Each structure stands twice: as structure tokens, then as C-alpha cells.
Amino acid sequence: MTPQNKLPLSPHLQIYRLPLTALLSVAHRATGVVLGLGAMVLVWILAAAANSPETYAIAYQHLGAWYGQIFLFGLVFSLYLHFCNGIRHLFWDVGLGFELETVDITAKLVIFVTLALTVATWLVAANMAG
Amino acid sequence: MDNLSTPLSKVKGLGSAKEGTGHFWHQRLTTLILIPLVLWFAFSIASMPIDHATLTTWIRQPTVAIALILLILATFYHAQLGIQIVIEDYVSTHSTRTVSIILVNFLCLLFAIIGVVAVLKISFGS
Numbered sequence: 001m002t003p004q005n006k007l008p009l010s011p012h013l014q015i016y017r018l019p020l021t022a023l024l025s026v027a028h029r030a031t032g033v034v035l036g037l038g039a040m041v042l043v044w045i046l047a048a049a050a051n052s053p054e055t056y057a058i059a060y061q062h063l064g065a066w067y068g069q070i071f072l073f074g075l076v077f078s079l080y081l082h083f084c085n086g087i088r089h090l091f092w093d094v095g096l097g098f099e100l101e102t103v104d105i106t107a108k109l110v111i112f113v114t115l116a117l118t119v120a121t122w123l124v125a126a127n128m129a130g
Numbered sequence: 131m132d133n134l135s136t137p138l139s140k141v142k143g144l145g146s147a148k149e150g151t152g153h154f155w156h157q158r159l160t161t162l163i164l165i166p167l168v169l170w171f172a173f174s175i176a177s178m179p180i181d182h183a184t185l186t187t188w189i190r191q192p193t194v195a196i197a198l199i200l201l202i203l204a205t206f207y208h209a210q211l212g213i214q215i216v217i218e219d220y221v222s223t224h225s226t227r228t229v230s231i232i233l234v235n236f237l238c239l240l241f242a243i244i245g246v247v248a249v250l251k252i253s254f255g256s
Binding site for chain 2: 046047087089124
């Protein structure tokens with residue numbers, strides 16, 4: 001073995017444990033795409049409501065079913081994750097919060113606020129439903 | 131001379147895509163407008179029964195209709211800009227990339243129009 005081969009290798013993406021910020025970056029994109037599709041579904045439901053109470057009743061039934069509830073919960077969670085991380089991005093855009101410690105704190109803050117807002121929205125909705 | 135740009139193209143600063151920082155900037159502007167709109171929408175929908183009568187009565191309020199249309203337009207513009215970036219980053223085949231971006235543009239435009247027309251139909255319908 002030549003000394004050159006003993007140099008540390010850069011780990012492959014699948015082996016390297018991604019830092020929280022990298023995971024959030026991937027999640028930001030994934031939730032962004034999910035939200036785009038979700039927005040189309042919501043517009044479709046809105047169009048059903050504009051069409052007639054009967055067509056809306058079909059959409060309403062689907063939303064109340066277990067898969068509709070999973071869809072709504074996923075959408076709300078995705079919305080808040082993208083929302084919080086998006087605000088984090090705005091701070092970066094004006095040059096704030098690039099220190100490694102700050103980046104780590106804001107990453108954890110994003111996850112915390114996302115969970116808090118998701119639970120808060122779900123509680124408001126559950127309270128409404130009675 | 132290591133820069134072949136003409137003085138005019140340098141001062142315009144629009145680059146080869148001919149839109150300069152427009153894409154980046156519009157993504158940020160739509161983010162700013164979406165912050166209050168998204169919170170308002172999520173908590174409004176969560177805090178009312180969403181049967182047909184309640185929902186349409188809510189949408190018939192002019193302020194709600196205005197905010198909803200703004201939300202729909204900002205959302206689909208923001209989505210179009212964002213998904214385009216994702217496609218540009220991960221779809222490497224030039225033809226597939228171009229076709230996907232055009233498709234996303236059309237879909238976002240189409241759904242924005244459907245949404246706006248639906249709000250207006252509910253607002254002005256009997």
C-alpha cells in the first residue's frame with residue numbers, strides 16, 4: 001500500500017451521517033413538493049364546493065375517512081415544517097445565523113415549533129369537531 | 131480579455147437565463163406574503179366546521195375572498211418556482227427536464243386559475 005492510499009476518504013453520502021441541517025434541507029424540498037400536490041388537492045375540493053353541495057359532499061366524505069385524515073395531518077405537518085424552515089432560510093438570505101452553533105439551534109427550533117404548531121392546529125380542529 | 135460579455139450585458143446583469151436574480155427574488159417575495167396568509171388560512175379552516183354551508187358563507191365575505199385569491203396566486207407561483215429548482219437539480223436529461231418544467235408551469239397556472247374561479251363563483255354565485 002502506498003502512503004497515498006492511507007489518506008482518509010470522504011465518506012459516501014449513504015454512509016455519512018447527515019447533520020440535522022442537511023436532513024432539514026432534504027425535508028424542506030420534499031415537503032415543498034408535497035405541499036404543491038396538496039395545494040392542488042385543496043383547489044380541487046374548493047372547485048367541488050363551488051360546483052354544488054352534492055359534489056362537495058363527496059370530497060367531505062373522503063376528507064373524513066382515515067386516509068383523508070392522514071392526508072390532512074401530513075399536509076399540516078409538511079406545511080409547518082416548510083413554513084418554519086422557510087423563515088430560517090429568510091434569515092440566511094440576509095446573512096444571519098450562519099455560525100455552526102446557531103445553525104444547530106435554529107434547526108432544533110424549527111422542529112420544535114413545527115411540532116407545536118401542528119399540535120396546536122390539530123387541537124383547534126379537534127375542539128371544533130367536539 | 132478574459133470576459134467576453136459586452137458592456138451592455140454586464141450592466142444589465144441578467145445572465146444567460148435573461149432574468150437575472152428574478153427567480154430567486156420572486157421566491158422570497160412570495161415567501162414573505164405567504165407567512166401571514168398561510169397561518170391565517172390554516173387556523174381559520176381548523177377553527178370552523180367545514181360543511182358546505184359554513185365554508186361558502188365564509189368565502190362569500192369579501193375580505194376572505196380577497197385573501198384566498200392572494201393565497202392561491204402566491205402559493206402556485208411559489209410552488210412553480212420551487213419545484214422548477216428541484217427538477218433542475220435532480221433531472222439531468224435535458225429533454226425530460228425541459229418537458230417536466232413546462233408541465234409544472236402549466237399545471238400550476240391551471241390550478242391557480244381553477245382556484246380563483248372557484249372562489250369567484252362562490253362569492254358571486256347565488
